Amino acid sequence: MRTAYRALASLIALAVVLQIAAIALAGFTTAADAEDGVTIGADYTNFGQSYHSIAGTAIGLIALIFLIVSFLTDVPKGRLLAGAVAGLVVLQFVLAVVSFGIPALGLLHGINGLAIAGVAGAASRRASAPVVASA
Template identity: 80%
Template sequence: MRAVYRVLASAIAVAVVLQVASIALAGFTIASDAEDGTTIGADYSNFGQSFHSIAGTAIGLLALVFLIVSFLTDVPRGRMLAGIVVGLVVLQFLLAIVSFGVPALGILHGINGLAIASVAGAASRRAATVAQPATSG
């Protein structure tokens, strides 16, 4: 189960990196489209925005599975780290919702995304370095 824990933690960290890339793509696409004369309104969307939204939902599901798996493994502080990831993901969803009304809070959304990747990465590393029981020879 430790390997599953590690894979899930790594997948969450990588997914956050893809989130950062997709929102950057969305921003540059908006700028390019606006420069080309495209009207940017409530019905406007681009691939980066769509991917960011869908992948955010996938990260939420991965985080829940990660928390469940944390109870089935012996990774030291594994449950705590998985719980922190889930808490940060919940905060991320809340920040996303609030940031549409108060765009300046989007800064916290971005910083929190980096925190998710950091904690998930730490969890993955912890699972990889768990000491194996000594065998007597």
């Protein structure tokens, strides 16, 4: 189960990196489309935006599975780290929804995404550490 825990944690961290790349793609695509005369309105979307939305939902599902797996493994502080990842992912969804009404909160959405990647990376490293035998 340590391997599954480590794989899920690493997958979450990698997925967040892809999220960052996707939203950058979305921004540059929007700018290029606007420059080309495309009308940017409520119905406008591009691949980066769509990917970011769909992958965000997938990260939520992976975080839930990660939390469940954390109860089946012996990773030190594994449950705490998985719980932190799950909590940060819930916060990420809330920030995403609220940021449409208060765009400045989008800054917190971005920072929180980095926190998710950092905590998931720490969880992966902790699962990679050698098991210490207890007395």
